[in-house]
Structures are given as C-alpha cells and as structure tokens.
Amino acid sequence: MQQAIAPATKTTHFDVERVRAYFPILSREVNGCPLVYLDNGATAQKPRQVIETVDRYYRDQNANIHRGVHHLSQRATSAYEAARETVAAWINAPASHQVLFNRGTTDGINLVASSWGRTNLRPGDEVIVSTMEHHSNIVPWQMICEEREAKLRVIPVSDKGELDMAAYADLLGERTRLVAVTHVSNTLGTVNPVREIIDQAHAAGARVLLDGAQALPHMRIDVQALGADFYAFSGHKLFGPTGVGILYGREELLDAMPPYQGGGDMIERVTFEKTTYNTLPHKFEAGTPNIVGGIGLAAAVDYVAALDQEALAAHEQDLLHYATGALESIPGLGIVGTAARKASVISFNIAGQHPFDVGTLLDQQGVAVRTGHHCTQPLMDRYGIPGTVRASFAFYNNRADVDALVDATRRAVDMLS
Numbered sequence: 001m002q003q004a005i006a007p008a009t010k011t012t013h014f015d016v017e018r019v020r021a022y023f024p025i026l027s028r029e030v031n032g033c034p035l036v037y038l039d040n041g042a043t044a045q046k047p048r049q050v051i052e053t054v055d056r057y058y059r060d061q062n063a064n065i066h067r068g069v070h071h072l073s074q075r076a077t078s079a080y081e082a083a084r085e086t087v088a089a090w091i092n093a094p095a096s097h098q099v100l101f102n103r104g105t106t107d108g109i110n111l112v113a114s115s116w117g118r119t120n121l122r123p124g125d126e127v128i129v130s131t132m133e134h135h136s137n138i139v140p141w142q143m144i145c146e147e148r149e150a151k152l153r154v155i156p157v158s159d160k161g162e163l164d165m166a167a168y169a170d171l172l173g174e175r176t177r178l179v180a181v182t183h184v185s186n187t188l189g190t191v192n193p194v195r196e197i198i199d200q201a202h203a204a205g206a207r208v209l210l211d212g213a214q215a216l217p218h219m220r221i222d223v224q225a226l227g228a229d230f231y232a233f234s235g236h237k238l239f240g241p242t243g244v245g246i247l248y249g250r251e252e253l254l255d256a257m258p259p260y261q262g263g264g265d266m267i268e269r270v271t272f273e274k275t276t277y278n279t280l281p282h283k284f285e286a287g288t289p290n291i292v293g294g295i296g297l298a299a300a301v302d303y304v305a306a307l308d309q310e311a312l313a314a315h316e317q318d319l320l321h322y323a324t325g326a327l328e329s330i331p332g333l334g335i336v337g338t339a340a341r342k343a344s345v346i347s348f349n350i351a352g353q354h355p356f357d358v359g360t361l362l363d364q365q366g367v368a369v370r371t372g373h374h375c376t377q378p379l380m381d382r383y384g385i386p387g388t389v390r391a392s393f394a395f396y397n398n399r400a401d402v403d404a405l406v407d408a409t410r411r412a413v414d415m416l417s
C-alpha cells in the first residue's frame with residue numbers, strides 16, 4: 001500500500017520540475033492565472049501517491065479496524081498499523097506504540113495538557129511557553145494551568161524573532177514542570193535551538209513538548225537525537241490528508257498517563273464496576289480513527305522519504321534567500337522575522353497597507369498567501385502589528401513562484417498607492 005515511488009533521483013541537484021509533476025493541483029489556474037501556491041504553512045498540497053492511496057483505500061479496502069475477523073477488516077488493520085510503523089521509522093521513534101495517531105498537532109498538545117498536565121501539575125508549578133507559539137500551544141496550557149492553579153511563564157522573543165535564551169535560562173527553576181515550544185515558528189520561520197532548550201529543561205528536571213507542525217515539512221526529525229519527551233505534528237502539513245496527526249511520547253511517560261478520552265478500542269475490559277485500559281498506543285486512541293488518514297499519511301512520508309533530503313533542504317534555503325532578497329528590494333516592504341536560522345517562511349508587511357488588502361490583490365493574480373495573525377496573536381502584539389502577509393514555501397515551489405510573488409506584490413503596491 002505504501003510503496004515508495006522515487007519521484008526524483010538522488011543527486012545533489014533538486015529536480016523541482018520533476019517533483020512538481022507529482023502534485024496535480026499545481027497545474028490548475030486561479031483567477032485566470034497559473035496557481036502560485038505559497039500557503040504551505042497552513043496546509044500543503046498532496047502528491048499523486050497520497051491521492052491515489054486514499055482513493056484506492058475507499059475503492060478496495062474500506063472496513064473498520066482492530067475489531068473484525070473478516071478479510072477487509074484485517075487488511076485495513078494491517079495497513080493502518082503498517083502506517084504507524086512507517087511514521088515511527090521516519091521520526092526514529094524507539095517503538096511504533098509510542099506513535100499515537102490523532103487529529104493533528106492541536107489534538108496532540110491537548111492530549112498532553114489534559115492527561116499529563118492533570119496528573120503532574122500542582123498549585124504553584126510552572127509551564128513555560130514562548131511568545132512565538134501558535135495558539136494551539138498556548139491555550140491548552142492556559143486552560144490546564146488555570147485548572148491546576150499552575151503558572152504560565154513566557155520566553156520573550158527578540159526584534160529579529162529569536163528566542164531570548166538568557167531569559168529562558170532565568171525562567172527555568174525548581175517549579176518548572178514542562179516547557180512547550182515550537183520547533184519552527186509558523187509566522188516568523190525561526191528554527192529554534194531545540195536541542196539546547198531540551199537539554200536545559202532536562203537539567204532543571206522539566207519535561208519538554210515540541211510543536212513540530214512547521215518542522216516536519218522542512219527537515220528530517222529524529223526524536224531520539226532531540227531527546228524530546230513529546231513531539232506533535234500534523235499530517236496535512238506534511239503532504240498527507242487532513243484530520244490526522246501524530247503525537248510521539250516517551251514510553252514511561254505515556255504509560256503513566258491516564259487516557260485522554262474514553263470509548264471503544266482504548267479499553268481492555270469494561271464492567272459497570274471498573275474498566276481497565278488497553279496498552280499503548282490504543283489507550284490514547286478511543287473510537288474509530290481516521291483510518292484512511294493514517295494510511296495516506298504513510299504514503300506522504302514514503303513520498304518525502306524517497307526525495308534527496310540534503311538537496312531538498314538546499315533547494316528550500318535557496319528559495320528562502322532568493323525570495324528574501326527580491327522582496328526586500330520592494331520599497332516600503334519590511335520582513336517580520338529575520339532570525340539567523342529560518343525555514344522557508346517569509347512574513348512581511350507593506351508600510352501603510354493592511355495585510356488583508358495586499359493578500360487579496362495577490363490572490364487576484366493567482367498567488368495564494370496567508371494574511372492575518374496566523375494564530376499567533378501574542379506575537380503580533382509583541383511587534384505591535386495586526387498581522388502579516390506570509391509566503392510559506394514547500395519543496396515543490398520554484399524560483400518562478402518567487403518571481404510571480406514579487407511581481408504580484410509590486411503590482412499590489414502600485415494599486416494601493
């Protein structure tokens with residue numbers, strides 16, 4: 001089911017045109033112009049392998065998993081569990097039962113906040129997040145801190161969009177129970193020094209959750225090398241289907257945590273007097289999961305894994321630097337987020353113009369970008385702006401996409417002035 005079809009040969013040159021041919025949507029038009037899709041941070045497009053896997057599943061294989069003795073149920077179960085193995089291998093999880101399927105990053109963070117937080121946070125304890133977090137990595141912690149009478153502490157960010165690591169060191173203390181930070185900022189593109197963050201948190205006796213929503217699409221992740229206690233990400237940003245995501249956790253932590261939701265599949269035995277729970281990963285997977293989502297996500301991982309990772313990373317960095325230079329040459333344009341280490345995400349504003357107006361004019365020219373606060377309102381407050389225009393690049397974008405963005409932005413500036 002998850003056969004790897006190598007879309008590009010292994011060379012140091014990234015053959016972007018060959019890769020683009022695997023993404024059918026990239027050849028459509030929008031508003032009479034060729035689509036230039038630069039909203040990959042919100043969701044990525046899907047290669048043919050994923051689309052065909054989903055289609056084939058419903059045509060040929062659909063059944064509920066884990067509970068049936070019949071042929072289709074067994075095939076679906078095998079495909080779903082094989083998908084878990086594929087994802088576990090891709091992130092180098094020690095065992096596939098440490099890889100929990102869920103709805104996405106938001107769901108994974110809520111699971112940890114709810115299950116781990118409820119059992120481990122005491123009044124006066126502290127949880128550290130950062131100013132650049134997505135609301136998904138703020139609000140669940142606020143909710144559980146309020147419930148447990150714990151305190152939320154916040155790592156500040158610099159004008160360039162880097163975490164203030166000295167302030168982080170000061171925040172860490174004996175009351176710190178958990179540090180929850182994003183690996184890559186969805187708004188600024190900043191790649192955070194997560195190894196350092198984890199090492200310092202562990203030295204202070206705290207656990208670390210990394211929000212990997214924006215990291216997986218741009219870089220290879222090794223959860224063991226990172227030493228993260230929890231790592232959450234979304235399938236749809238990783239070229240897979242929507243409605244499926246992953247939470248990786250350390251075995252001893254997951255084992256000790258109570259279930260997040262009750263229902264089918266997560267139980268061992270139910271009586272009205274007492275219910276006992278299933279083992280990992282099923283303890284955290286109540287109800288019928290997004291079966292085809294998991295299988296489709298594995299198809300996406302197989303697709304990405306077949307690409308030359310080094311060439312892919314170099315290609316994305318080339319797009320980042322090429323686009324940064326070209327955008328900066330537009331009068332009145334200011335880039336928000338100029339960290340030394342960035343993924344291929346560029347937020348910008350045009351002096352005197354609202355990001356929505358710029359985004360609307362770009363859309364009229366076939367260029368899809370995101371505008372607004374990007375679910376990072378505290379970060380917008382930090383910079384005193386209502387939002388930004390964000391162009392987020394995937395490996396299937398090319399320099400022609402950058403040129404189209406820059407030309408369309410210039411025209412938008414002319415039209416608005």
Ligand code: PLP
Nearest residue numbers: 104105106134136186211213234
């Ligand atoms: N964290 C970050 C950094 C994100 O960029 C996003 C989505 O944009 C999320 C979390 C939430 O992801 P999802 O909506 O797939 O749960």
